[in-house]
Amino acid sequence: MPEIQGAIRVLRAKGYKVTQPRKQVLKVLTQAQKPVSPYDVQKILQQRGEHLDHVTIYRILDLLCLLNLAHKVLLSGGFVKCALGDEEGCHRFMVCRQCGAFQEFADKSLCEEENELAWHLGFRTEQHFSEFFGLCAKCQG
Amino acid sequence: MPEIQGAIRVLRAKGYKVTQPRKQVLKVLTQAQKPVSPYDVQKILQQRGEHLDHVTIYRILDLLCLLNLAHKVLLSGGFVKCALGDEEGCHRFMVCRQCGAFQEFADKSLCEEENELAWHLGFRTEQHFSEFFGLCAKCQG
DNA sequence: CTTTCTGCAAAAGGTTTGCAGTTAG
DNA sequence: CTAACTGCAAACCTTTTGCAGAAAG
Numbered sequence: 001m002p003e004i005q006g007a008i009r010v011l012r013a014k015g016y017k018v019t020q021p022r023k024q025v026l027k028v029l030t031q032a033q034k035p036v037s038p039y040d041v042q043k044i045l046q047q048r049g050e051h052l053d054h055v056t057i058y059r060i061l062d063l064l065c066l067l068n069l070a071h072k073v074l075l076s077g078g079f080v081k082c083a084l085g086d087e088e089g090c091h092r093f094m095v096c097r098q099c100g101a102f103q104e105f106a107d108k109s110l111c112e113e114e115n116e117l118a119w120h121l122g123f124r125t126e127q128h129f130s131e132f133f134g135l136c137a138k139c140q141g
Numbered sequence: 142m143p144e145i146q147g148a149i150r151v152l153r154a155k156g157y158k159v160t161q162p163r164k165q166v167l168k169v170l171t172q173a174q175k176p177v178s179p180y181d182v183q184k185i186l187q188q189r190g191e192h193l194d195h196v197t198i199y200r201i202l203d204l205l206c207l208l209n210l211a212h213k214v215l216l217s218g219g220f221v222k223c224a225l226g227d228e229e230g231c232h233r234f235m236v237c238r239q240c241g242a243f244q245e246f247a248d249k250s251l252c253e254e255e256n257e258l259a260w261h262l263g264f265r266t267e268q269h270f271s272e273f274f275g276l277c278a279k280c281q282g
Numbered sequence: 283c284t285t286t287c288t289g290c291a292a293a294a295g296g297t298t299t300g301c302a303g304t305t306a307g
Numbered sequence: 308c309t310a311a312c313t314g315c316a317a318a319c320c321t322t323t324t325g326c327a328g329a330a331a332g
Contacts, residue, residue, distance in 0.1 A: 074215035094262065130271045159331080161330085297321090305310105
């Protein structure tokens with residue numbers, strides 16, 4: 001699991017313990033092809049003969065979001081592992097309405113444009129949530 | 142209540158009945174300064190001595206969203222009355238993190254830019270959900 | 283008068299809280 | 308060893324479903 005090493009380093013760096021449950025949840029998020037709910041995580045683990053209490057999963061997902069290691073996708077209510085670094089500004093998602101596949105991306109100029117637009121309306125933007133719903137490359141007839 | 146006449150016309154035009162509960166919910170949405178949950182709607186009505194079953198409220202809000210007369214704000218989970226016409230493309234929200242005030246707006250060029258960006262990543266966009274979180278004019282120190 | 287809509291009861295899901303026991307560092 | 312974390316039990320809140328009765332057109 002080299003994919004979760006980065007996240008583990010972040011946990012350690014911020015003084016959080018690197019526990020078995022946290023590694024299990026990170027592993028599930030890394031392998032998931034689409035946003036997963038807390039109960040999805042539990043089911044996936046169960047299929048491997050592993051078990052975590054749902055409360056534990058909720059708490060771990062909260063923590064991962066706090067550290068920007070995961071995001072909550074508002075459209076589906078599920079969680080995804082963050083695919084980008086912390087530096088890249090606001091994070092956006094595209095979710096395929098057919099297969100549920102998601103892709104994360106960031107775009108600085110879009111961000112700035114949005115900030116400016118909000119500014120004209122008297123608003124100081126702190127966070128952008130931006131999700132697109134549509135068809136991914138595979139699902140386009 | 143001239144503000145809900147437009148919505149009432151839409152209901153009638155599409156063959157839906159203009160019932161007392163539907164008018165009540167529309168009135169609450171029109172007067173609300175921030176996104177309201179189904180139970181918020183119920184509480185607001187109760188303060189006026191009116192009562193609607195929560196199931197009824199859920200169903201009415203669903204219908205209003207279907208007809209684009211209201212939107213579900215993903216960030217807060219609440220509902221707002223649509224402030225724009227149908228023509229203006231995708232709808233966006235700004236929500237004040239302090240007072241909860243919201244403002245709806247639309248911007249064609251931003252839409253097109255987003256579509257293009259998605260297109261480059263192989264995605265055909267059908268719906269944009271875009272919400273900004275920050276401070277409104279009033280709440281900026 | 284008939285179709286649509288609402289209210290009620292109940293169930294099903296999802297999320298949160300407090301506390302005792304366990305584990306990582 | 309000790310602070311942080313997890314599991315369990317229970318409560319709580321949100322959302323959905325089915326059906327009988329009421330209301331709109």
